[in-house]
Amino acid sequence: MIPDASHNIQPTLTGPTIELRPLQSSHQEALVDAASDGELWTMKVTVVPGPETAGQYIATALAGQQAGTVMPFVIVKRETGQVVGSTRFWKIDRVNRKLEIGHSWLSASVQRSGINTEAKYLLLTYAFETMNAVRVKQRFCSTAKRIVAAFLAF
Numbered sequence: 764m765i766p767d768a769s770h771n772i773q774p775t776l777t778g779p780t781i782e783l784r785p786l787q788s789s790h791q792e793a794l795v796d797a798a799s800d801g802e803l804w805t806m807k808v809t810v811v812p813g814p815e816t817a818g819q820y821i822a823t824a825l826a827g828q829q830a831g832t833v834m835p836f837v838i839v840k841r842e843t844g845q846v847v848g849s850t851r852f853w854k855i856d857r858v859n860r861k862l863e864i865g866h867s868w869l870s871a872s873v874q875r876s877g878i879n880t881e882a883k884y885l886l887l888t889y890a891f892e893t894m895n896a897v898r899v900k901q902r903f904c905s906t907a908k909r910i911v912a913a914f915l916a917f
Contacts (some may be wrong), residue, residue, distance in 0.1 A: 778885050788825070794846060794847070798870070812849075837908075838878065864887075864900070
């Protein structure tokens with residue numbers, strides 16, 4: 764995996780229609796706007812930032828980034844520059860070359876559009892080819908049948 768000395772370096776991952784950009788404090792308003800499309804903060808499956816929780820959501824993600832155990836991203840449509848969600852690597856274990864993908868969510872208007880598939884492809888490619896991971900986990904809630912079906916189609 765990436766050596767510990769460079770764990771705070773986080774790239775932008777670019778695909779045909781989206782970019783996964785490193786999450787920054789300045790993304791707070793854009794994340795709330797994205798989550799407002801469907802009032803996603805009411806979801807029970809994952810934590811999505813709402814107007815009152817976005818600051819803490821970002822602070823927690825950035826603290827994990829500083830510790831070297833998290834790589835948080837915003838999902839941005841390349842054509843418009845619009846933030847439409849978030850995802851991250853977490854539980855990064857450099858010694859054992861493993862990590863998890865999670866904390867993923869998308870604005871309601873872009874769900875089932877292929878953006879999630881593209882984001883997962885970018886993450887998996889980076890994890891295996893650049894970070895040299897030997898194990899990548901993706902966890903699903905048993906009530907998230909649509910999400911599981913989409914991932915299995917991948």
